[in-house]
Amino acid sequence: MDNTYKVKIIKTDVEIQQCWEVVSLLRPHLNKNNWSSMISEMMQHEKYSIAGIMDNEKVVAFAGYRSMTSLHSGNIIYIDDLCTLESYRNKxxxxxxxxxxxxxxxxxxxxxxxxDTDFHNNTAQKVYLKNGYTLTALHLSSVIVK
Incomplete structure (x- = not known):
């Protein structure tokens, strides 16, 4: 890994906008026009934080996470989002x-x-397992049809 790439805590609207290219890979259903306001609201009300890895002014990898407590897992940090631009992977x-x-x-x-990770995202699963994560639960959801 190139040691010139450091983790940066993303806080400003400009920095949040710089995350869009990476976020849109992971969450293509999101809208670029309301991305910044959505994240700002999550940061303010839901203890959501973003750590990014920058290449000059470009965010090339990011992790979105929050502090929370659940009866199942206790007092935890939950990683909502983790993604790296394709051309920066394997670093x-x-x-x-x-x-x-x-x-x-x-x-x-x-x-x-x-x-949580998608069942079919074997690449991410290998990264998580390599980093000491274990399979501990099966995440289920029911989509609300509007």
Whole structure:
């Protein structure tokens, strides 16, 4: 991994907008026009944070996570989003971001770092397993038809 790439905490509207290219890969259903306001609201009301890896002014990898408590997992950090631009993959950025979030969890005395991944995303699953994550649950959902 190239040590010139450092984790940066994303806070400003400009930095949030710089995440769009990576986010749109992971969440193509989102709208670029309301992305910044959605994230700002999540940061303000839902303890959502973003850590990014920058190449100059370009975010090339990001992790979106939040602090929360659940009866199942306890006092945790939940990783909502983790993605790297395709041309920057295989440089260890996902592992770097996972380690960053784990360090935050350790310093905040959290019980665990938890995430979900798509059944078919074998590449991400390999990264998570390589980084010490284990399969502990099956996540189910019911889509609300409007």
């Amino acid at each position: 260890g950025f996902a592992s770097q971001l996972l380690n960053h979030v784990k360090a935050i969890a350790l310093s905040a005395n959290k019980d665990a770092v938890v995430l």
